[in-house]
Amino acid sequence: MIRSPAIRRPIPPLLIGFIVAAFAALAVTWRPAIERIAPPAPDSFTPQIISRGAVLAKLGDCAVCHTAKSGRPLAGGRALPTPFGTLYSDNITPDPETGIGTWSREAFRRAMRDGVSRNGSHLYPALPYEHFTHVTDGDLDALYAFLMSRRPVALEAPPNSLYFPLGFRPLLAGWKMLFLQKGPVPIVIGKSAEWTRGAYLTEGLGHCGGCHTPRNIAGGEQTSRAFAGGVAEGWRAPALDGSNPAARHWTVDALQTYLTTGISPDHSAAGGPMGPVVDSLSSAPPRDVRAIATYIAAMMGNGVSRPALKLADNPDGATKAFPQGATLFAGACAGCHSTGAPMLGQGRPGLALVSNLRDDIPTSAIQAVLAGIDPPVARRGPMMPAFATSFTDQQIADVLNYSRARFTGRPAWTGLAKKVSQGRKEISQP
Amino acid sequence: MxxxxxxxxxxxxxxxxxxxxxxxxxxxxxxxxxxxxxxxxxxxxxxxxxxxxxxxxxxxxxxxxxxxxxxxxxxxxAPKGEMNMLQQAFLTEQAAQCGYCIAGMIMRAQALLDEIPQPDEKTIRRHMQPNLCRCGTHMRILRAIRRAAAPNASHLA
Incomplete structure (x- = not known):
């Protein structure tokens, strides 16, 4: 065997450039640790600031992500599946070892504004700091007071399991350069105080765009398509801009009812990850919820006149197109959803009004049938059973396309059975 | 047809x-x-x-x-009239009052035990959540499921 002599090649300039750039990036993105403090005594905060923080925590839905299933509130450990792997939320009770007990106010502000942990490491944007960065100092301090006055819970979150090389946190500095736009929510001259408050809450603590704005392949929100609809835990977060598919226009009143009760008689019920959001908002101050409703209704074009839709109900045409779906609907769905069913008399919207059935993307309609809809507020209210075990993928596809044809008249969803099969993988419970 | x-x-x-x-x-x-x-x-x-x-x-x-x-x-x-382990556990724990919900409870619980023979408490509760009992025997129903999941355990909470 002939060995070729080793050739000594000069280091390519590109590699040198890369190494220099990497060091420069590390230097630019490096953040120092902030000194630990002794956990502040709960009574070092005034009751006023703690209760203000409690309200803000509801508006920001902190406990939704920072509480594991059946776990202690705010103690973290909830699995957050993302396209990049699974993250586990941190413990944000004031436990000194496993929580944020030794975090100073400055450390907390920096985490919320810059996405940097007390120890200087970058936080994943599952903590929506690209929204929280807009929150005022006063509100952040109130949140801090609320969290630091909770009972400490010692609970270590399981380690994240992310696809290589995303476990390397300094990479997040690059993400932030692209997607973290700091500064307050701009004041728009000529808007009402209610709208302005709504903009602040929606864009800031409420972080509604976190789900309702589509994301690019790097996981950043596409700001040019803000509120054009996104995804959340296998469900579709519907568009909140002019492209919202609702049959009737969302009014401020309808939105407020929906956001605080989980159901609007003119639209639909909150399903999937929107349930916990509603649960949180149900006990938030009505004025703040109304402000959010005002801002979102304006975004969806409230006030712009649009011809009223005649609500569709075409059983004959739908049966002709989807006979199998018609049979399944009659046996499984009609008891609650057919015209004149007793359930419809209790403030529940008919299927002709339900946006998920009108949406071009069937994701949420599929999930509602597979997983059902739990009553979001205190487990009271309308409950739809899960059909995942009753029906096969093809049967769910048939029943959905029948319903869409009958109650919306929109073109059938294509490749639906395959999408149902994908949707099944997203639900954890049989 | x-x-x-x-x-x-x-x-x-x-x-x-x-x-x-x-x-x-x-x-x-x-x-x-x-x-x-x-x-x-x-x-x-x-x-x-x-x-x-x-x-x-x-x-x-x-x-x-x-x-x-x-x-x-x-x-x-119980194809031959002989109760299976879960049914026997319901009997032992006297988990029925009026009994109307029990057949449904057993069928849901059995589906869980077939998949996970020794589920933890959280899993049992989450799994059983869709089935209701109006008499309020839930604690006994849960005990029966725990008994069937760990038939040899001397201590059943």
């Missing part, structure tokens, strides 16, 4: 229209009265049976949906 359905391991020909809820066929045609009619709307779980091994509400499952799939009712757990 005539539809063939597979219940408790054997095929049955039933004369019914395809949208008929499975529950009606089980009770009225096959005389299997274990599954109960509670709400008829998939809200209470009294009608729970297993379809292909998973717990399902038979009151909102039309028979058209179960062609080629296998159904098991509570009668199917």
């Amino acid at each position: 005539t539809i063939t359905i597979n219940v408790n391991g054997s095929g049955h020909q039933v004369e019914a229209s395809p949208e008929t809820p499975l529950l009606y066929v089980l009770r009225e045609d096959l005389r299997l009265n274990g599954p109960k009619y509670g709400c008829g709307l998939g809200q209470c779980g009294a009608c729970t049976v297993q379809i292909d091994g998973k717990a399902a509400f038979s009151c909102v499952t039309p028979i058209a949906a179960i062609a080629g799939r296998s159904v098991v009712t509570v009668e199917g757990l």
Whole structure:
């Protein structure tokens, strides 16, 4: 065997450039640790600031992500599946070892504004700091007071399991350069105080765009398509801009009812990850919820006149197109959803009004049938059973396309059975 | 029309229209009265049976949906009249008061134990969540499931 002599090649300039750039990036993105403090005594905060923080925590839905299933509130450990792997939320009770007990106010502000942990490491944007960065100092301090006055819970979150090389946190500095736009929510001259408050809450603590704005392949929100609809835990977060598919226009009143009760008689019920959001908002101050409703209704074009839709109900045409779906609907769905069913008399919207059935993307309609809809507020209210075990993928596809044809008249969803099969993988419970 | 359905391991020909809820066929045609009619709307779980091994509400499952799939009712757990371990645990713990929900409870719990023989408390509670009991025997029902999951444990909380 002939060995070729080793050739000594000069280091390519590109590699040198890369190494220099990497060091420069590390230097630019490096953040120092902030000194630990002794956990502040709960009574070092005034009751006023703690209760203000409690309200803000509801508006920001902190406990939704920072509480594991059946776990202690705010103690973290909830699995957050993302396209990049699974993250586990941190413990944000004031436990000194496993929580944020030794975090100073400055450390907390920096985490919320810059996405940097007390120890200087970058936080994943599952903590929506690209929204929280807009929150005022006063509100952040109130949140801090609320969290630091909770009972400490010692609970270590399981380690994240992310696809290589995303476990390397300094990479997040690059993400932030692209997607973290700091500064307050701009004041728009000529808007009402209610709208302005709504903009602040929606864009800031409420972080509604976190789900309702589509994301690019790097996981950043596409700001040019803000509120054009996104995804959340296998469900579709519907568009909140002019492209919202609702049959009737969302009014401020309808939105407020929906956001605080989980159901609007003119639209639909909150399903999937929107349930916990509603649960949180149900006990938030009505004025703040109304402000959010005002801002979102304006975004969806409230006030712009649009011809009223005649609500569709075409059983004959739908049966002709989807006979199998018609049979399944009659046996499984009609008891609650057919015209004149007793359930419809209790403030529940008919299927002709339900946006998920009108949406071009069937994701949420599929999930509602597979997983059902739990009553979001205190487990009271309308409950739809899960059909995942009753029906096969093809049967769910048939029943959905029948319903869409009958109650919306929109073109059938294509490749639906395959999408149902994908949707099944997203639900954890049989 | 005539539809063939597979219940408790054997095929049955039933004369019914395809949208008929499975529950009606089980009770009225096959005389299997274990599954109960509670709400008829998939809200209470009294009608729970297993379809292909998973717990399902038979009151909102039309028979058209179960062609080629296998159904098991509570009668199917004791084909020779001898109770299985879970049924025995329900008896030992006296988990029934009026008993109307129990067949459904057993079928849902059995589906869990078939998949996870020793589920933890959280898993049991989450799994049993869709089935309701109006008498309030939930604590005994949970004890029975724990007993069946760990039949040799000397201490049952």
